[in-house]
Amino acid sequence: MQRPSINRGTSRWTRFLAVSTLLVAGMSACLWTLCARELDGQRDQDRRVTKVVTTLMSREHLSQKEIDDEVSRRGLKTFLKTLDPMKLYFYQADIDQAMAKQTDLDDEIDNGNIQFAYDLFDTFLKRVDERVAQVNTLLGQKHDFTVDEEMITDADVLSYPKDSTEAAERWRKRIKYDLLVLKADKTEGQEAIDKLRRRYENFAKRMKQTKSDDLLEMYLTAMTSSFDPHTTYMSPSTLENFRIQMRLNLEGIGAALSNIDGYTTISKVIPGGAADKHGKLKPEDRVVSVGQGEEGEMVDVVDMSLNDVVGMIRGKAGTVVRLGVIPDGSTETKIYAITRERIELEDSAARADIIEEKDSDDASYKIGVIDLPSF
Template sequence: AFDVFRRFTQRVDERVAVAQELLNSDFDFNREETIVIDPETAAYAKDPQEARDRWRRQIKYALLDLKEQEKDSDDKEEVVDAIDRLKRRYSRYARRWKQTDSDDLLEMYLTAVTMGYDPHSTYMSPGTLDDFQIQMRLNLEGIGAALREKDGNTVVTSVIPGGAADKHGKLKPDDVIISVGQGDEGEMVDIVEMPLQDVVDLIRGNAGTTVRLEVKPGGAGTKVVYKIVRARVELEESAARGEVIDHKMANGASKKIGFIKLPSFYLDMEGARLQKRDFRSSTRDVRRILDDFKAQGVQGVVLDLSKNGGGSLTEAINLTGLFIDRGPVVQVKNSDGTVQQYADEELGTAWDGPLVVLTSKFSASASEIFAGAIRDYKRGIVVGDPATHGKGTVQTLMDIGQQLFRNNRQNFGALKVTLQQFYLPDGESTQRHGVPADIVLPSITQKMDVGEGDLKYALKHDRVEKTRHDMYSMAPDDLISQLRKNSEERVSKDKEFVDLIRRVELYVAQKEQASVSLNEEKFMNRRAELDAQKEDQKEVEDQALGQEEIYRDTFYNREVINIAHEYIDGLEKQKLARAGR
């Protein structure tokens, strides 16, 4: 691994030197030439001259990209500024690789080996394992601030409500952190150009301890030092959250609809193992939300899993149990070919009224177990992209420190290994296929190459025998057909949906182009066409990061609520709906 890495960093230095040299030359932005942007279609350069020409084109592409971002400034100034920014970018790129420590290198090397077998088997370094456990238990000890790297600086992107930094009151978004000190008198460590993970490690620490941050407020002006006492921070924005929507249809009919956003199937594994009374889990939080919905007289529930990439298998089973009264939820096939059933064993439900599950191509793993079980039981309807992500495998986390030193546990990271495949109650695997939606809505995500089938070495799809289970009458075929027809009619007349469909078609056409023009006029015209798509993709990215309200009043979500409203009406007319208990 170290030999390969040394050769890699040698090549990085060589290429960066070429890039810096080329940046000092003149570029003809009126010249007719193209660059291949799809690496899968690019052949290896035949000789050093061809490789150098590719670098020239790559740099020209990057300069045009930066010029497009600064298109309102003076033309000559924007070129000079773009060249300076690119020089700094390439220098930082080389410097960052040289800052790679042995833990990061081991993670990259072992993960490259394991992913040759399937795309979900990885090695987690100690730092990655810590981050994974934080996301599963939804709390950490630190100051409660989200950070990002920008031009070698550490910038505050947000301050977590209720966290130590929030209570301190001084640290704000866009502040630049320059140095970090421990305790009241510890040496201030310069963090400019330091890898972001190393900065995070310096700022995090045990609750009750002090950290000092030297900060430039807003990235400019006089430096100040903030002394913040670390505390336990609850990551509430990553937890299940609910909101009641008073919805009116065009005909004036109104319904109360509960909307739950669930970003992941989280579980405080350590708290559960120690049988702590207050350990955090997605099932516990969703149950609490459903109880609140019932108290408010909600008539139907939408569960948003559209950006939920999965999580705990146990939580997928338990959460499904909130909506069904006992029965098999998932089947798991082991490496020896034996198949086990995992069932909800709890009597009763937390919600037995109308249920709409919102999914997308980003809904994966545990999300697919839940959506698939709801669909197999005909317990509710699935709305969203044509199918979910298509991940039908189960990973086991093997804590290396625990395995090697049971009595003196240390953090040596963990292996996440694919050992099983899961199947829905009716025997169908979600692997590569995903869970199909009953009602499909147009979106850009369905055209993105982000599904399981787009990953290298993804396992094949297969089936097992179906299990016996109860069937609900909450998703009758005739009602689904009518809901689908009504939705398609509304979508075809909605200007925002029509415009979205046009942008999606343009996105597909552009995506299929293996190369783009480096003529400035043609480049800028193409970018103008792509601007609307970039907004669509940015919205997807923001949603995936949780930078949104629980329910966003968008044309897409309004149609989801329209479907839910009609679904409730349809069940009431067929006398199939029961009030949520």
């Protein structure tokens, strides 16, 4: 079939960067203004990017494979596993309906059509809501820990639940197992119940914050990894993180962040960075709002995806970002204005050393040691 033409004399890196530039241009109007959760369907940008990626894969991949029915079948299985690795959410009927399309997807993506991914993800979100409702019901019930029961944890030998009754039984055992794990960690009673409720509700919130770029990355990576497991498609945010890892520097405040129960939490302050020089931001502090510049509106970031919060905090060196922070052990929100700087990620840099040793005959020899912290 007819494929988009590409100048064969252009380097692979130039083509790769051309795709990235296209994505970043389309992203600026969406990511930084925080698009709504609803994924209404395929965008024109999805179609353009998909056609370029499929063309590059067919023409430039070392395997010299075409995107065919076999790639389509493997890609669909990978996509399903990415969404529901433990077979906890989809019904078997959902899978049967998806698998009926397994030999059509190669033709669809060759034409830039990924509407299937949107439809399947919409089904996934519905199932997540159903399971969270089941979890809340199960957490309100008493569980008998004196009964011997078995739970299969190997997804490869599991089938998908055929109906809500089978799903409820699988989740009953899952919640009972979760409670036992917490009990072993000395977390019991209402504290354990509240912790599990937050865990699964937060998972649902994160899934509903998935953006079109995220879904495109999941779906295209499922297809590209069908050529070989090391071929992936990167969204703009993933590409930027990859570049940061490669060049070992970034522009921001110099703090590592994590998401704990819906709160963006400081996990580490990088020595010598802007936050460290500011002196007030500490590990375990929670960031609840972010504002740009000295007077920009403070945007509530509680329950916001970590990638979005990171994107708001990063910025050009010399500019100011204001953080609404609840210090560890406090309930009062404080506003910290921090001037962004260029941060060198020295802890991630490769290191080499030579160690001199002696063997049993007292003869000296040298050992070369290479440390790759980011590998």
